[in-house]
Amino acid sequence: MKHTFFFLVITTWLILSFAPLCVADDQAAQDDGQTVSLSGDESGREAEKTSDRAGASPYDDDYDDDEYDYEDEPFSEERVTIDDPLEPANRAANIFNDRMYFWVLKPAALAYKFVAPEPARISVKNFFFHLGYPARFLNCLLQTDFAGAGEETGRFIINTIWGIGGLMDPAAGGKINLQKQDTDLGETLGVYGVGHGFYIVWPVFGPSSPRDSASFIDSHLLYPTSYFCPWYASTALTVFDYINSASLRIGEYESLIGAAIDPYTAMRNAYVQYRMKSIKARRARSLLFRDNETGQDATK
Amino acid sequence: MKAGDHNMKKYIFVLSVLIVLISAAYAAAGEPTAAVEASVNQVLGVLKDSKLKGPDAKKIKTEKLRIIYKSMFDEMEFSRRTLTRNWKNFTPAERREFVDLFEQVLEKSYLDKILDYSDEKIVFYKETMIDKDKAEVQSKIITSSNEIPIDYRIILKDGKWKVYDVVVENVSLVQNYRTQFNEILADGTPEDLLKILRKKVKDQS
Numbered sequence: 304m305k306h307t308f309f310f311l312v313i314t315t316w317l318i319l320s321f322a323p324l325c326v327a328d329d330q331a332a333q334d335d336g337q338t339v340s341l342s343g344d345e346s347g348r349e350a351e352k353t354s355d356r357a358g359a360s361p362y363d364d365d366y367d368d369d370e371y372d373y374e375d376e377p378f379s380e381e382r383v384t385i386d387d388p389l390e391p392a393n394r395a396a397n398i399f400n401d402r403m404y405f406w407v408l409k410p411a412a413l414a415y416k417f418v419a420p421e422p423a424r425i426s427v428k429n430f431f432f433h434l435g436y437p438a439r440f441l442n443c444l445l446q447t448d449f450a451g452a453g454e455e456t457g458r459f460i461i462n463t464i465w466g467i468g469g470l471m472d473p474a475a476g477g478k479i480n481l482q483k484q485d486t487d488l489g490e491t492l493g494v495y496g497v498g499h500g501f502y503i504v505w506p507v508f509g510p511s512s513p514r515d516s517a518s519f520i521d522s523h524l525l526y527p528t529s530y531f532c533p534w535y536a537s538t539a540l541t542v543f544d545y546i547n548s549a550s551l552r553i554g555e556y557e558s559l560i561g562a563a564i565d566p567y568t569a570m571r572n573a574y575v576q577y578r579m580k581s582i583k584a585r586r587a588r589s590l591l592f593r594d595n596e597t598g599q600d601a602t603k
Numbered sequence: 604m605k606a607g608d609h610n611m612k613k614y615i616f617v618l619s620v621l622i623v624l625i626s627a628a629y630a631a632a633g634e635p636t637a638a639v640e641a642s643v644n645q646v647l648g649v650l651k652d653s654k655l656k657g658p659d660a661k662k663i664k665t666e667k668l669r670i671i672y673k674s675m676f677d678e679m680e681f682s683r684r685t686l687t688r689n690w691k692n693f694t695p696a697e698r699r700e701f702v703d704l705f706e707q708v709l710e711k712s713y714l715d716k717i718l719d720y721s722d723e724k725i726v727f728y729k730e731t732m733i734d735k736d737k738a739e740v741q742s743k744i745i746t747s748s749n750e751i752p753i754d755y756r757i758i759l760k761d762g763k764w765k766v767y768d769v770v771v772e773n774v775s776l777v778q779n780y781r782t783q784f785n786e787i788l789a790d791g792t793p794e795d796l797l798k799i800l801r802k803k804v805k806d807q808s
Binding site: 554569572 | 679698699709713749774782783787803
């Protein structure tokens, strides 16, 4: 009994300690193969190149074989671009939104943050999200994501009753673990195969596209506060929702802009990447459209 | 009694073989995650270090973090992937400066974010082997109001797993910078890009 145990421990240890070495050897062999195939062909910089491998710095490598075109990269399908025929107008709207954020929204959010403690603000956020249930439910159905529609319904019931009308989110944690299905009409159209079209920056609402602008429809028509009378009551609630969410996300926009070399392009690309991946995730959940995802993508 | 003992031995043998096989498989699958997690834990160790306090704390922490991320990231791979084909239009000296400037931009942009860390939970939940030498490790930071998915794309080089792209909230940094650099280099020279980067670094400090 005792021997078996020691045998076990030692074998495990041996395997664990040698496994990385084997991988490393493989890698070294591959690297050597690569150096051979990488013979320089550009005459202009030949002088700066050193021929022996030990002295060659990676900066001297041209990598002008196909490897660094990244065409066959595993993530190449994610390389998605968007046309931007409205660029001048979009850039103007972008500047407008930037000013709006720094001059209006952020000061308001900071003041509000100062008064309202974080748990309260999170509850407010939960509540506004809770109200979006009809739109999310319908979109899940349209996407043929019936499990998602069920989860959303379960969340709505549980959070209405045990989450004090949606102020808290007991459905997300613990054993129940019903995850949010945060989706909209733009994503539904995306699941159906509608492309994003071109880039639009809406004043106030920010980055969008013709397809994603469809989300204004469901988020208005299926959002309960839209039907509040008088109209400014509903607008005031929307503004409150905006300020509240902003108070929980202060610093995010700043760091995106701060890290960017060209903020406009960075934002546009981030938007496109983000939407593309959410649609991909939605499609993977869809009963009807799932197959496109596992096999070769039909759109390619 | 005797027969039972024999069976027992056989059973233990089969079990031990199974365990060894399983643990070997597990070790092979968990290696990229383990590499990233180890680095992240090192970072957390520095951030949580209660001995580092006072006015100099930020500087010391920054120094310590720099050492960690130098071993965690493959900045060459990162830089090259953002430039793609444009890489060969740069002279070795320009490349060197580009990698250096780009690193400074990234450090200055993300350092404050990282130093802001206040005990949020970080969970590593999925690992996908993409190639023999490439993997994606998915993690999320759980804050009081939010969950931020962060995926690390890592590559095996000389026996070490190194990060070459970070995907924050579904946005790949490499791709994001690639579009920006492409746009600048579409009608500009490498020197133009370097100029912009130099200015950026100066403005940040």
